[in-house]
Amino acid sequence: MHHGKYRFIAGFLAAPLALYALFVIWPFLQAVYYSFTDWTGLSPEFAVTGLRNYERLLDDEIFWKSLQHSVALVLLVPLVTIALALFFAFMLNVGGRRRRGAAAVTGVRGSAFYKIVYFFPQVLSIAIVALLFQFAYNPNNGAINAGLRAVGLGSVQPDWLGDPDFALWSVMAVLVWCTVGFFVVLFSAGMSSIPLDFYEAALLDGAGRVTTFFRITLPLLWDTVQSGWIYMGILALGAEAFAVVQIMTVGANGGGPDYSTTVLPLYVYVKAFRDGQAAYATTIGVALLVVTLAFAAVVMRLGRRERLEF
Amino acid sequence: METTDTPPPPAPDAVPRHGVPEEPPVRKVGPGGRRGSRGGGEGRTLNAFSHGMLVLWAFMVVMPLLWAVMTSFKTDREIFTAPWSLPAAPQFENWARAWGQAHMSDYFLNTILVVGGSLTGTMLLGSMAAYVLARFDFPGNRFLYFLFIGGMSFPVILALVPLFYVLNNLALLNTLHGLILTYIAYSLPFTVFFLTAFFRTLPTTVAEAALIDGASHARTFFQVMLPMARPGLISVGIFNFLGQWNQYMLPTVLNTDPERKVLSQGLVQLAVSQGYKGDWSGLFAGLVMAMLPVLAAYIVFQRQVVAGLTAGALK
Numbered sequence: 001m002h003h004g005k006y007r008f009i010a011g012f013l014a015a016p017l018a019l020y021a022l023f024v025i026w027p028f029l030q031a032v033y034y035s036f037t038d039w040t041g042l043s044p045e046f047a048v049t050g051l052r053n054y055e056r057l058l059d060d061e062i063f064w065k066s067l068q069h070s071v072a073l074v075l076l077v078p079l080v081t082i083a084l085a086l087f088f089a090f091m092l093n094v095g096g097r098r099r100r101g102a103a104a105v106t107g108v109r110g111s112a113f114y115k116i117v118y119f120f121p122q123v124l125s126i127a128i129v130a131l132l133f134q135f136a137y138n139p140n141n142g143a144i145n146a147g148l149r150a151v152g153l154g155s156v157q158p159d160w161l162g163d164p165d166f167a168l169w170s171v172m173a174v175l176v177w178c179t180v181g182f183f184v185v186l187f188s189a190g191m192s193s194i195p196l197d198f199y200e201a202a203l204l205d206g207a208g209r210v211t212t213f214f215r216i217t218l219p220l221l222w223d224t225v226q227s228g229w230i231y232m233g234i235l236a237l238g239a240e241a242f243a244v245v246q247i248m249t250v251g252a253n254g255g256g257p258d259y260s261t262t263v264l265p266l267y268v269y270v271k272a273f274r275d276g277q278a279a280y281a282t283t284i285g286v287a288l289l290v291v292t293l294a295f296a297a298v299v300m301r302l303g304r305r306e307r308l309e310f
Numbered sequence: 311m312e313t314t315d316t317p318p319p320p321a322p323d324a325v326p327r328h329g330v331p332e333e334p335p336v337r338k339v340g341p342g343g344r345r346g347s348r349g350g351g352e353g354r355t356l357n358a359f360s361h362g363m364l365v366l367w368a369f370m371v372v373m374p375l376l377w378a379v380m381t382s383f384k385t386d387r388e389i390f391t392a393p394w395s396l397p398a399a400p401q402f403e404n405w406a407r408a409w410g411q412a413h414m415s416d417y418f419l420n421t422i423l424v425v426g427g428s429l430t431g432t433m434l435l436g437s438m439a440a441y442v443l444a445r446f447d448f449p450g451n452r453f454l455y456f457l458f459i460g461g462m463s464f465p466v467i468l469a470l471v472p473l474f475y476v477l478n479n480l481a482l483l484n485t486l487h488g489l490i491l492t493y494i495a496y497s498l499p500f501t502v503f504f505l506t507a508f509f510r511t512l513p514t515t516v517a518e519a520a521l522i523d524g525a526s527h528a529r530t531f532f533q534v535m536l537p538m539a540r541p542g543l544i545s546v547g548i549f550n551f552l553g554q555w556n557q558y559m560l561p562t563v564l565n566t567d568p569e570r571k572v573l574s575q576g577l578v579q580l581a582v583s584q585g586y587k588g589d590w591s592g593l594f595a596g597l598v599m600a601m602l603p604v605l606a607a608y609i610v611f612q613r614q615v616v617a618g619l620t621a622g623a624l625k
Contacts, residue, residue, distance in 0.1 A: 008527040009448055012531075013438075016498060019495050020458065020461070020498050024461050026476070027473040027476060034472060041475065087360075088364060091363075091364055115616075117371055118368065123604050123607075124556070124601055125574045128600055131597055135381075143374070147394065186620045238466060243558045247581075269467060278471050278475075282471050288465045293463070
């Protein structure tokens with residue numbers, strides 16, 4: 001009997017575990033090891049060089065720029081996205097006015113429609129979104145500047161992605177644009193599980209919309225906000241930022257004019273697959289790993305508070 | 311209507327341990343604000359402002375998409391001279407050009423092959439691993455579980471540098487089956503995490519009855535447990551489908567053969583090549599062509615898609 005059970009366990013775990021170990025775990029371990037070598041990626045020979053890559057990192061101006069941009073993304077993008085999404089979700093679920101004969105509590109009219117529309121960007125590939133906005137941002141014939149001209153702001157014609165002062169903000173705006181809808185829907189789901197009595201009690205006490213939001217909705221939703229924050233932060237540090245910056249921004253190095261939009265994952269990619277400096281690329285990757293874990297730890301710590309049971 | 315999209319029922323067990331408030335599995339009438347006694351001016355201003363914001367955001371989401379659809383029917387000249395006006399005569403040949411000459415048909419085919427293979431593999435291997443980890447006690451169970459879910463928070467790009475050479479040594483680089491295996495491997499952490507929680511919520515008695523009746527463990531899994539786990543499988547399946555269909559970083563690094571490009575990287579390729587040719591209308595047709603099927607599928611399966619994707623963030 002037990003013999004059969006263990007054979008079954010081994011049989012079921014073998015394939016997934018082997019694939020996962022070979023394609024995910026092993027490369028991760030290798031990557032950390034390679035960061036202590038001078039491996040180019042082009043030839044199989046390399047020597048262990050200790051901390052030399054890390055010393056080089058400290059003097060690498062482009063690395064510091066990438067780090068700065070990645071940190072800016074991970075701090076600002078989730079903050080703006082979540083603030084907007086909380087506002088919209090609150091309006092859609094709690095913000096409706098009282099209608100005679102209707103249920104006591106509702107969202108605004110048409111909230112189902114808004115939720116469907118807001119979610120559109122989430123189902124599109126980030127590559128499609130990035131390409132679309134690349135054209136929209138085009139200074140001469142893009143939709144945005146043409147729109148500004150149409151409303152009489154013809155004198156305001158920024159060179160969005162081509163201007164080092166605007167490029168990173170333009171990238172952030174795209175990331176916010178494509179994730180707000182997801183959080184609206186996520187927070188709506190969370191808000192719908194808050195008991196109605198809480199709102200009714202607040203109303204009886206004469207609380208307004210703003211007070212209700214800060215005193216009832218936000219505290220009870222806090223755990224969802226926190227896990228959403230970490231989820232968004234990991235995307236803003238990793239795959240999404242890579243795709244948007246790599247596709248959208250100009251410059252020979254793919255990091256915008258004068259490296260004004262380069263981010264850590266893109267820098268890893270450039271060093272490993274264009275410059276043939278695989279070992280140094282993994283060193284940058286390890287720095288990215290440290291930033292990611294630090295971010296997650298900080299958000300968890302900030303968010304630690306008494307668990308509200310309801 | 312507005313509050314029926316609570317996260318899918320599978321979540322309840324997973325939820326408390328991962329720091330999200332407990333969600334009653336039943337759908338309930340949404341909370342709403344009864345602003346009964348709100349008087350005149352101030353309330354109305356706030357109301358107008360809030361409604362304005364909602365409308366504005368809907369407008370901002372829809373406009374770029376409509377603009378793209380409109381642009382895909384224009385001539386190149388119109389695109390440059392009048393970005394916001396309607397096409398004088400719809401240019402359907404833009405679409406034909408994108409589909410044929412610009413290889414959109416190949417990119418679609420490659421994507422369908424890759425996602426077809428990887429989604430099947432992910433669901434099969436993911437549910438097998440999750441089932442064993444959720445239902446059987448054995449030494450190392452906890453370790454393997456955390457090994458799997460640890461993969462969710464690490465930056466993938468770090469692993470891609472050595473993985474490129476691992477695949478190269480296995481002769482899997484720039485092949486569709488190599489890409490399929492990679493997609494499966496990188497989808498496992500979330501799939502295992504989600505389905506482990508889901509299998510724990512299912513009653514044990516049915517499986518026990520099947521075992522007593524003489525079914526083997528494997529048969530119990532395929533004929534009893536998998537059908538019971540259907541709602542969870544659908545949620546995580548949609549999540550994986552969209553993630554793999556839209557995947558950009560993995561193919562960009564690991565699949566550079568122009569013949570084998572998938573949709574997302576094919577579009578970027580198209581942007582570069584059509585940019586040289588000045589064929590912007592063809593490019594927009596390609597973009598819209600890639601965009602519409604996913605949007606259409608989303609509108610049809612709206613509730614399932616939302617449930618599947620939001621389940622993703624409740625970790």
